[in-house]
Amino acid sequence: MDLPPEGLDEGAWLDVIHKMDEVYARLLTDEVELEQKNLQLEASQQLVYSLLSSMSDVLVAADAQGLIEQTNQALCELVGCSDEALMGVPMHSLLHNSAEAELMRSMMHRATTLRSGETVDLMLRDTTGQAVPVDFTVTPRYDGRRRCVGYVFVGRPMAEIKRAYRQLHEAHEALKRTQQQLLHAEKMSSLGRLVAGVAHELNNPISYVLGNVHVLNRYTTRLRQYFDASHAEACLSNNPRLSALAQQLRIDHILQDLPSLMNSTIEGAKRTASIVDGLKRFSVLDGEERESVNVNDVIERAIHWVRTGMKLNFDVAFQNCEGCTVIGNAGQLLQVLMNLIQNAYDAASGQPGITPQLRICARHEAQWVVISLHDNGPGIAPEAASRIFEPFFTTKPVGKGTGLGLSISYGIVERHGGTLCAQNHAQGGAEFVLQLPVLSSEAH
Numbered sequence: 001m002d003l004p005p006e007g008l009d010e011g012a013w014l015d016v017i018h019k020m021d022e023v024y025a026r027l028l029t030d031e032v033e034l035e036q037k038n039l040q041l042e043a044s045q046q047l048v049y050s051l052l053s054s055m056s057d058v059l060v061a062a063d064a065q066g067l068i069e070q071t072n073q074a075l076c077e078l079v080g081c082s083d084e085a086l087m088g089v090p091m092h093s094l095l096h097n098s099a100e101a102e103l104m105r106s107m108m109h110r111a112t113t114l115r116s117g118e119t120v121d122l123m124l125r126d127t128t129g130q131a132v133p134v135d136f137t138v139t140p141r142y143d144g145r146r147r148c149v150g151y152v153f154v155g156r157p158m159a160e161i162k163r164a165y166r167q168l169h170e171a172h173e174a175l176k177r178t179q180q181q182l183l184h185a186e187k188m189s190s191l192g193r194l195v196a197g198v199a200h201e202l203n204n205p206i207s208y209v210l211g212n213v214h215v216l217n218r219y220t221t222r223l224r225q226y227f228d229a230s231h232a233e234a235c236l237s238n239n240p241r242l243s244a245l246a247q248q249l250r251i252d253h254i255l256q257d258l259p260s261l262m263n264s265t266i267e268g269a270k271r272t273a274s275i276v277d278g279l280k281r282f283s284v285l286d287g288e289e290r291e292s293v294n295v296n297d298v299i300e301r302a303i304h305w306v307r308t309g310m311k312l313n314f315d316v317a318f319q320n321c322e323g324c325t326v327i328g329n330a331g332q333l334l335q336v337l338m339n340l341i342q343n344a345y346d347a348a349s350g351q352p353g354i355t356p357q358l359r360i361c362a363r364h365e366a367q368w369v370v371i372s373l374h375d376n377g378p379g380i381a382p383e384a385a386s387r388i389f390e391p392f393f394t395t396k397p398v399g400k401g402t403g404l405g406l407s408i409s410y411g412i413v414e415r416h417g418g419t420l421c422a423q424n425h426a427q428g429g430a431e432f433v434l435q436l437p438v439l440s441s442e443a444h
Contacts, residue, residue, distance in 0.1 A: 058124075058134060058155040061141075064148055066091045066108065078157065080127030091153065096123040096131040104136075111138050112148050122155070132157055202276045210269040217262045224255055292439055293333060295324040295362055295369055302337035303360070306345070314345050314356050321362035324369045325439040328416045333436075336409040336420075340373050340432050343405065347377030347430060364438065368418075371434040379424040388422050 058078060061070035068089050076083055079094055092101035100123050111118040118138050123131040136155040140148045246252070303316050326333075341358065348356035357376040362369065380388065387393045391407040413420040418436040425431040 058136075058153070058157065060091060060153040060155075061150060062091050062153065063150040066105075066151070069150065078124060078126055078132065091151075094124055096125045104138075107136075107138050108140075108151055111140050111151065124155075124157075202272075206269065206273050206276055210266070210273055213262065213265050213269055217266065220258050220262055224258065227251060227255060290327045290329060293326050293328050293330045295326060295333075295371065295436070296320040298330060298333050299337055299360060299362065299371070302334055302341055305334075306338055306341045314358065316341070316358045316360065319359075319361040321364060321369070324362050324364065326369055326416070326436040327439050328436065332412045333416070336412050336434070337371075339405040339409050340434070344373055344375035344377065344430070344432075348375045351378065365435075367438050368435045369438050371436075372431055373434075374425050374427075374431045375429045377429050379428065380422060380430050385422070389420070 058075045059070075059072040060068055060075060062068050068086050068091055071083055071086050073083075075094075076086070079086075092104055095101050095104060103120060104122060107118050107120045120136055120138075122134055122136050124134050126132045134155040134157050136153055139152045139154075141150040141152060143149045299318060299320070303318060307314055307316065341360075344358045345356050348354070348358070354376065359374045360371065361374075362371045364370075381395070384393075384395055389406050389410040391404055410420050413434060413436070416436055418434065420432065420434050422430060422432050
């Protein structure tokens with residue numbers, strides 16, 4: 001049996017061993033607690049790291065001099081550098097130019113002075129060296145004594161947001177244009193129904209008037225012969241009473257006026273009948289069969305008829321399009337083009353000293369055949385631009401136009417599945433653009 005150390009009895013030795021056991025047990029307990037705290041710390045660090053990595057916003061922690069101490073994945077991807085490469089780098093070195101660096105320093109100073117966050121737009125330099133707009137908020141960091149020990153920069157790249165806003169704006173504008181087209185189409189449809197009723201109501205009385213005027217014209221010829229014979233007999237019989245009555249009633253003057261009055265009445269009745277016929281064509285849907293139509297042939301025929309049939313001094317240049325073929329009614333498309341060509345001449349011929357000119361171009365655009373007609377007239381007045389396809393609206397002098405030509409043309413093109421629009425050309429004059437769906441290969 002070992003003897004206790006010299007100077008210590010057995011009881012003291014047992015106390016020492018007991019204390020050592022207590023210290024060892026406490027060490028084991030502390031070690032377990034330390035391991036648990038380390039695990040909690042690692043979990044907290046992992047949580048912070050995952051949060052920083054998942055952030056789409058740029059995050060930078062810098063010291064009081066602006067040297068980077070911590071970043072996140074968003075910044076690394078934006079500037080094309082690793083987290084290790086960014087440690088200790090001045091924050092202003094990430095900016096696009098020196099002016100941005102001065103703006104950042106001013107922002108840090110204001111944040112420190114005001115002891116609150118400060119927001120400003122800065123331009124960072126991306127991996128390709130291009131400037132990227134970032135909306136930054138800088139907030140000062142303080143220690144326990146409320147001394148500023150650094151800054152936290154939180155920024156949101158604005159390039160995607162601006163691109164999305166631009167796309168949203170373009171979509172909104174396209175939606176507004178589509179809405180205007182739908183409203184215009186509904187308006188034209190309503191006008192078509194209204195015009196159909198008006199044309200039907202007007203057709204019969206106009207026919208009566210026109211027929212009766214022709215009969216009256218024949219009666220006038222007979223009455224004139226009778227009055228001429230009566231006047232000659234009165235002169236031969238030397239009847240002063242009849243001669244005085246004829247002079248008092250101005251019979252000679254009436255007989256001279258009757259032909260012009262009847263002719264003007266017939267002309268007015270025919271013009272009214274023409275308007276009613278135009279109304280009927282505007283409103284009635286086409287039931288005729290469609291066929292393959294060569295656009296070049298229709299345009300050339302329309303130019304020939306307008307120039308030669310009306311004896312116009314008109315300079316027309318036509319750039320044709322090979323293979324421009326559509327499905328439609330050749331006669332109705334000819335009517336549309338003749339109307340557009342005639343309108344172009346009327347617009348351009350009102351300028352003294354200028355020869356009317358028209359440039360017609362046909363071309364393919366995706367699934368469309370596009371025909372543009374550009375004249376050298378004065379263009380379309382702003383107040384007329386929104387009404388140019390309305391029935392009875394015309395800028396021509398009274399008696400020169402019914403205001404139905406463009407309305408009828410618009411309806412014909414719409415029933416062909418196309419569009420007709422008018423605008424002022426950049427080089428002056430008006431430009432009408434006619435779009436018709438191209439004939440697909442399956443339709444042959």
